Amino acid sequence: MLPLVAYGERVWVQSVTPADLTSYRVAVQLSAQRIGRWNPVNPDDLLWHLRQQSQDHRTFLVHAHQKSGGHDLVGKINVMNVVRGRFQSGTMGYDAYDPYAGTGLFAEGLRLTVGLAFASVPSGMGLHRVEADVRPGNETSAGVLRSLGFRREGHVRDMLWLESAGETRWRDHDTYAVTASDWPSPAFRPHAPLRITALVGGARGPERTALARRLALELGVPLFSSSILGSGADARPLWRLLADSPAGGVLEHSWETCEPGEANRELEAIGIRPGTVPEVSWALGSAAQDQLAGAGPVIEVDADARVSPKSVVALALRIRAIHVDHAL
Structure with a gap:
């Protein structure tokens, strides 16, 4: 040798x-x-x-x-x-x-x-x-x-x-x-993490926020929730937080308070293709369609059913798959 x-x-x-x-x-x-x-x-x-x-x-x-x-x-x-x-x-x-x-x-x-x-x-x-x-x-x-x-x-x-x-x-x-x-690679090259974003909306309440938190933990991304902003708050602070997050994030908000097309415009301004951003709708069956943000594919979650750890993992895997499939 x-x-x-x-x-x-x-x-x-x-x-x-x-x-x-x-x-x-x-x-x-x-x-x-x-x-x-x-x-x-x-x-x-x-x-x-x-x-x-x-x-x-x-x-x-x-x-x-x-x-x-x-x-x-x-x-x-x-x-x-x-x-x-x-x-x-x-x-x-x-x-x-x-x-x-x-x-x-x-x-x-x-x-x-x-x-x-x-x-x-x-x-x-x-x-x-x-x-x-x-x-x-x-x-x-x-x-x-x-x-x-x-x-x-x-x-x-x-x-x-x-x-x-x-x-x-x-x-x-x-x-x-x-x-x-x-190789050769530039010194101190910035990291390029997979930027995964999901929107969580639908019926308001602590259960929706808890679901968003569990999703963020499973995906390994930050949670940006309007629940800390108080009732009636708009989504602008959430979009600003997402824009500064290199890893993406889970945004939880009552999307019916937004202007039509706002989610798509904000995502595009950030540099995220709306089609790669799934929307998790809490209790879609009983909630009006206008509670949707109108971004990417919709994933329905039944508010009347217990959301098990297995369900959260499956939901997070689906979000990742949508992101990758639409990003290609």
Whole structure:
């Protein structure tokens, strides 16, 4: 198997060799206290990685062109857990070493490594997607990823069984990723979350507001409800809140108080296609048609029936499906 190598202005990156074992131990021991806050520390684990080297498990070392502190190792980067087939995806884990941590050299090496991960075989790993998982609170690690244009994709509970600061337990992680089609990616590229919006209307009352709240929680978006504005309030504050929400939201309002076509005009002004915004009508069977906002597809909910958790999940999934189907 050929070594993978890339050269930068201040660092160079190469897949690991047996000659790296001694300098690796020195680098890890010098950095153990800082690394140990977030990751297990083992100065001898490079030998295990050496034995695992394959096209689907690569360990890269970042070397400084100008050596400092008794060794030239800026950091280690593992690209592993590769899934081929239709995924072509791998997971990246890494450590930066003293005295180079905080100098920007590791970020340069990480960029070179991601480039190798995306490069075609045999000069690279031929991946489509690279993921990195960071424990919440590790601002430095997450900041490096964002500086390379990685996007945050979500939060995963109890993801990894990790020792840290003398305690071993399941640890939550935030997932970041970038794809080959986006590489190289602009630094600190804004996130682009799926913007899901739904309107909730129909018969007034606390039950309608409770349904809207449960929907917002299941969809993972904010709730904007006119119930906090008082009786007779118009929808203008809700539209302003929605306009400033990058994730969309669930808007609950008595839509009969709006002017005809208001919902469509406001949604279009915000940049949301009305056809992608379903309208959940609470007690449509007993409510007049003029209680509808007149935006996208209507989903009826029977106010006389108990809305179970299963029903809320099904309703949220339907809203997502409408959004995706009409957005294509």
